[in-house]
Amino acid sequence: MSAPTNTDTVERKGLSPRQRAQRSRWIQYAVLVLLVLLAAFTADWGQIVSVFFEPEFIRSAFQDGLLNALVKTIEYTAGAFVIGLVGGTVLALMRLSSVGPYRWIATAYIEFFRGLPAIVVFIAFSLLPLAFEGLTIPWDPYGVVWLALGIVASAYMAEVIRAGIQAVPKGQVEAARSLGMPAGLATRKIVLPQAFRIVLPPLTNDLILLVKDSSLVFIIGVSADGYELTGFGRDLANTYSNLTPLVTAGFCYLIITLPLGVLVRRLEAKAARAR
Amino acid sequence: MALVEIKNLHKSFGSNHVLRGIDFTVEQGEVVCVIGPSGSGKSTLLRCVNLLEQPQEGQVFVRGEDITDPDCHLDAARQQIGMVFQQFNLFPHLSALANCTVAQTTVLKRKPAEADRIARANLERVGLTEKVTAFPAQLSGGQQQRVAIARALSMDPALMLFDEPTSALDPELVGEVLTVMRKLALDGMTMLVVTHEMAFAREVADRVVFMDGGVIVEQGPPAEVIGNPSHERTRTFLRRVLDPTHVEPAS
Numbered sequence: 264m265s266a267p268t269n270t271d272t273v274e275r276k277g278l279s280p281r282q283r284a285q286r287s288r289w290i291q292y293a294v295l296v297l298l299v300l301l302a303a304f305t306a307d308w309g310q311i312v313s314v315f316f317e318p319e320f321i322r323s324a325f326q327d328g329l330l331n332a333l334v335k336t337i338e339y340t341a342g343a344f345v346i347g348l349v350g351g352t353v354l355a356l357m358r359l360s361s362v363g364p365y366r367w368i369a370t371a372y373i374e375f376f377r378g379l380p381a382i383v384v385f386i387a388f389s390l391l392p393l394a395f396e397g398l399t400i401p402w403d404p405y406g407v408v409w410l411a412l413g414i415v416a417s418a419y420m421a422e423v424i425r426a427g428i429q430a431v432p433k434g435q436v437e438a439a440r441s442l443g444m445p446a447g448l449a450t451r452k453i454v455l456p457q458a459f460r461i462v463l464p465p466l467t468n469d470l471i472l473l474v475k476d477s478s479l480v481f482i483i484g485v486s487a488d489g490y491e492l493t494g495f496g497r498d499l500a501n502t503y504s505n506l507t508p509l510v511t512a513g514f515c516y517l518i519i520t521l522p523l524g525v526l527v528r529r530l531e532a533k534a535a536r537a538r
Numbered sequence: 539m540a541l542v543e544i545k546n547l548h549k550s551f552g553s554n555h556v557l558r559g560i561d562f563t564v565e566q567g568e569v570v571c572v573i574g575p576s577g578s579g580k581s582t583l584l585r586c587v588n589l590l591e592q593p594q595e596g597q598v599f600v601r602g603e604d605i606t607d608p609d610c611h612l613d614a615a616r617q618q619i620g621m622v623f624q625q626f627n628l629f630p631h632l633s634a635l636a637n638c639t640v641a642q643t644t645v646l647k648r649k650p651a652e653a654d655r656i657a658r659a660n661l662e663r664v665g666l667t668e669k670v671t672a673f674p675a676q677l678s679g680g681q682q683q684r685v686a687i688a689r690a691l692s693m694d695p696a697l698m699l700f701d702e703p704t705s706a707l708d709p710e711l712v713g714e715v716l717t718v719m720r721k722l723a724l725d726g727m728t729m730l731v732v733t734h735e736m737a738f739a740r741e742v743a744d745r746v747v748f749m750d751g752g753v754i755v756e757q758g759p760p761a762e763v764i765g766n767p768s769h770e771r772t773r774t775f776l777r778r779v780l781d782p783t784h785v786e787p788a789s
């Protein structure tokens with residue numbers, strides 16, 4: 264349906280634009296109510312509850328170490344975030360370096376790992392011990408998980424941090440240099456603190472993505488007590504042939520990601536006000 | 539020996555030949571005001587004095603040291619040259635006090651207590667004793683510019699550069715910054731000031747330099763250059779600055 268033009272409204276004297284909008288809203292509500300009723304009467308609610316929300320299995324999920332898996336998810340994410348932050352900052356500075364090869368290396372790294380599905384990196388890490396016999400990454404299972412997640416995260420975060428550095432006004436560097444600060448010092452003391460303030464909201468978004476990417480850890484093949492939420496939920500759901508443990512684990516992700524989402528919106532609003 | 543000596547300075551941005559052979563000196567203790575139409579290269583000249591802009595040709599000597607020499611210790615030279623920008627360029631993530639201490643502790647390696655004492659003394663000098671803990675965003679434009687002056691002074695510079703320090707200010711805030719600068723000049727600070735404040739130039743400057751089209755057209759005591767200019771270009775410029783609404787009978 265095409266939007267009415269001015270001449271249309273002049274010709275059709277029936278409904279005013281306000282009345283037409285009102286009618287359209289009523290139709291939308293009516294359709295919604297209809298669909299809800301349809302779902303309510305056709306679905307087998309008893310079955311749905313027992314497959315997805317069985318209280319018995321929720322309880323046993325807690326007993327079998329749901330909280331341990333939640334802690335693991337947080338630990339994996341936090342470590343990877345730190346690696347991503349440090350690696351991303353180094354990569355961002357390399358991309359802005361006046362030394363050509365640094366720029367090329369950083370660009371290649373960033374484009375490669377941003378273009379690659381994270382799952383490919385994880386499969387690669389799962390195969391590493393086979394390919395290199397006797398290879399051990401320290402702090403098992405943290406080392407390998409942090410490394411795999413951190414490698415991917417640093418590529419994403421590098422681009423965000425680079426944009427932040429470039430958003431710091433040129434006059435800031437000039438002021439710092441005019442005080443006799445060498446370039447490196449000016450970057451550390453003046454540019455980076457401001458850049459991180461600017462990229463706090465998008466970095467928090469990256470953290471949310473990272474929480475979710477940590478679910479790929481099970482592909483590396485960690486032992487049962489190293490399971491994070493997804494691995495844990497999948498394992499238990501398999502055992503019970505019931506989806507409730509997985510759903511429970513899913514809700515645990517929301518416990519982490521929803522507050523972070525609120526935080527992002529707060530930070531964005533604050534940044535908008537400061538502008 | 540002159541504090542600053544500039545020899546045959548040329549600077550281009552691409553095909554835009556902005557400075558076309560500048561020769562000029564600033565003596566110890568002198569206050570020099572640079573005036574001239576917008577786009578004549580005043581800022582570029584000032585920024586060449588601490589090498590924020592790299593000239594293509596010519597030399598800049600600061601206390602006899604050629605800072606355009608690629609092997610010059612530029613950061614060391616810049617410590618002696620304070621700069622005050624039109625847009626203040628305060629560090630927004632640092633308090634007024636920290637703005638004044640950050641370079642002292644990191645560049646001059648002063649002890650925090652000493653840096654703190656010097657910073658407070660300079661903030662007092664610009665009349666901002668009450669604002670030491672304030673952040674730039676909490677300060678008016680005039681206050682920010684005064685913090686910027688205190689920040690530069692905290693490095694104990696031998697020379698202060700000012701690039702239109704009052705041009706970004708609301709008219710009622712211009713006076714407080716000019717007062718600070720006047721006091722500084724009375725204290726014997728060597729100053730190179732790009733400004734459109736003719737009353738300030740006339741009263742405070744030892745010498746006024748008129749620039750147009752990337753060259754120095756004339757220079758001399760303010761009474762001569764502003765009061766009785768010998769070049770037509772200077773006269774035209776001053777007429778426009780001093781009486782902007784005046785309509786020439788011929789036009």
Ligand SMILES: Nc1ncnc2c1ncn2[C@@H]1O[C@H](COP(=O)(O)OP(=O)(O)O)[C@@H](O)[C@H]1O
Pocket residue numbers: 551554556574575576577578579580581582583
């Ligand atoms: N960073 C720059 N890049 C390109 N052109 C510039 C740059 N800085 C100044 N210019 C040009 O140089 C000329 C002189 O500028 P400027 O020194 O700022 O003049 P003034 O301060 O006298 O108004 C102008 O034409 C301006 O466009």
Ligand SMILES: [Mg+2]
Pocket residue numbers: 580581582702
């Ligand atoms: Mg200018």
